[in-house]
Amino acid sequence: MNDDAPRCPNCGRRVSVDASVCGACGFELVTRRSRIRCAHCGSRIAADSTQCPRCGADPLASRFPYARGAARIASIILGVFLVACIGWVIFRAITTNTLSRALGLGPKPAPTQIIQIIYVVATPVPPTPTPLPPAPPTPKILPTPTRRGARAPIPAATPVPILYAAPMLTAPLNATVFQGVNWLIVLQWQPVSPNGLREDEWYNITITFTARDGSQAVRTAWSKETRWNVPNAWWNDASADARAFKWSVVVMRIQGVDPSLSPHNTPVSPASTPRLFFWN
Numbered sequence: 251m252n253d254d255a256p257r258c259p260n261c262g263r264r265v266s267v268d269a270s271v272c273g274a275c276g277f278e279l280v281t282r283r284s285r286i287r288c289a290h291c292g293s294r295i296a297a298d299s300t301q302c303p304r305c306g307a308d309p310l311a312s313r314f315p316y317a318r319g320a321a322r323i324a325s326i327i328l329g330v331f332l333v334a335c336i337g338w339v340i341f342r343a344i345t346t347n348t349l350s351r352a353l354g355l356g357p358k359p360a361p362t363q364i365i366q367i368i369y370v371v372a373t374p375v376p377p378t379p380t381p382l383p384p385a386p387p388t389p390k391i392l393p394t395p396t397r398r399g400a401r402a403p404i405p406a407a408t409p410v411p412i413l414y415a416a417p418m419l420t421a422p423l424n425a426t427v428f429q430g431v432n433w434l435i436v437l438q439w440q441p442v443s444p445n446g447l448r449e450d451e452w453y454n455i456t457i458t459f460t461a462r463d464g465s466q467a468v469r470t471a472w473s474k475e476t477r478w479n480v481p482n483a484w485w486n487d488a489s490a491d492a493r494a495f496k497w498s499v500v501v502m503r504i505q506g507v508d509p510s511l512s513p514h515n516t517p518v519s520p521a522s523t524p525r526l527f528f529w530n
Contacts, residue, residue, distance in 0.1 A: 257431050278303070414442035414519035417453070417499040427528045435480040435527065439499050442519055447474060447501065451518065452509045454502045459484075460492035472502075472509040485529055498524040 255264045260277035270279050286297045290307040302309045421438040422428075428435055437455065447453070453473045457480070461467040467487060471478055480495075488495070501519035504512035 259430055412517075412519060414501050416520040417442055417501065417522040419499065419522050419525050422525075422527050424525045425528070427530060429530050431482055431485040433482075433529070435529070436477055437480065437497060437499075438477045439522065441476050442501055448503075450505070451501055451503050453478075454500050454509070454515075455497060456500075457484075457495055457497045459487075459495045460489040461487060462489050464489065488529065493528050493530050495527050495529055496524050497527075498522045 255267065257263065258265050258272040258275065258277055258279070260272060261275040263272065263274040265272050265279065271277070272279060286309065287294055288302040288304065288307070288309040289311060290302060290309065291305040293302060293304040295302055295304070295309055299309055301307070418440045419438075420440055421436065439453075453476070455471040455473060455478050457469045457471075459467055459469075469484065484495075498521050500517050500521040502509065503516045503518050505514050506512050509515070
């Protein structure tokens with residue numbers, strides 16, 4: 251069997267591209283076409299199916315046939331309740347003379363005389379500031395003479411400043427689920443500079459996941475672009491019980507031309523906020 255042939259999603263064996271049923275386990279292989287969910291059992295089936303292969307029912311027939319009638323009854327009850335509320339408001343407005351007062355038909359209240367009381371508070375006069383004596387002159391400290399032939403102290407190395415902001419990841423969204431080994435997973439992020447990276451700067455992508463032996467596997471990759479494709483071979487390297495892949499991006503400054511052979515790499519941006527995707 252060709253190594254590039256797809257695998258059966260049920261048992262993982264290689265199958266032919268034109269095969270409709272797996273020869274090893276008998277699992278039905280559905281070609282890539284539009285799919286819907288069965289309204290009766292919720293299984294994903296082909297959109298042109300007239301009968302669900304899982305439960306045998308009509309996939310377009312709802313398992314709640316009385317849902318439409320129940321919705322209509324609920325609408326009627328809600329309408330009656332709203333009418334009753336409006337009627338109660340009108341009744342209270344009439345009985346409490348609220349409507350007549352709003353229209354100016356009731357007796358007018360007598361004018362009320364308003365008396366304003368003004369309190370005057372005297373502000374105390376601030377005290378006159380006392381002049382302070384002049385500060386004594388600062389003594390000058392002369393440098394200590396250095397013995398002839400002694401070595402001068404070596405200044406501490408200045409750390410490389412952060413030149414860029416942390417890359418902002420755009421796709422895939424956090425906790426996205428991919429099904430099958432043949433998925434093309436493209437990691438994407440926004441550029442950290444409108445002019446692009448310099449000749450000695452690269453995007454460093456770090457991906458961690460659980461390997462088949464239960465240990466933590468770490469994969470790194472380098473890119474000048476703001477996107478990178480995840481190799482399909484990594485699907486077989488991950489554990490069957492833990493299919494979570496965590497990834498992040500940081501800008502690195504390298505020495506030389508090839509980042510994988512650089513003897514010294516220096517980060518020139520903070521690492522991005524990590525994201526997860528699941529590759530089942």
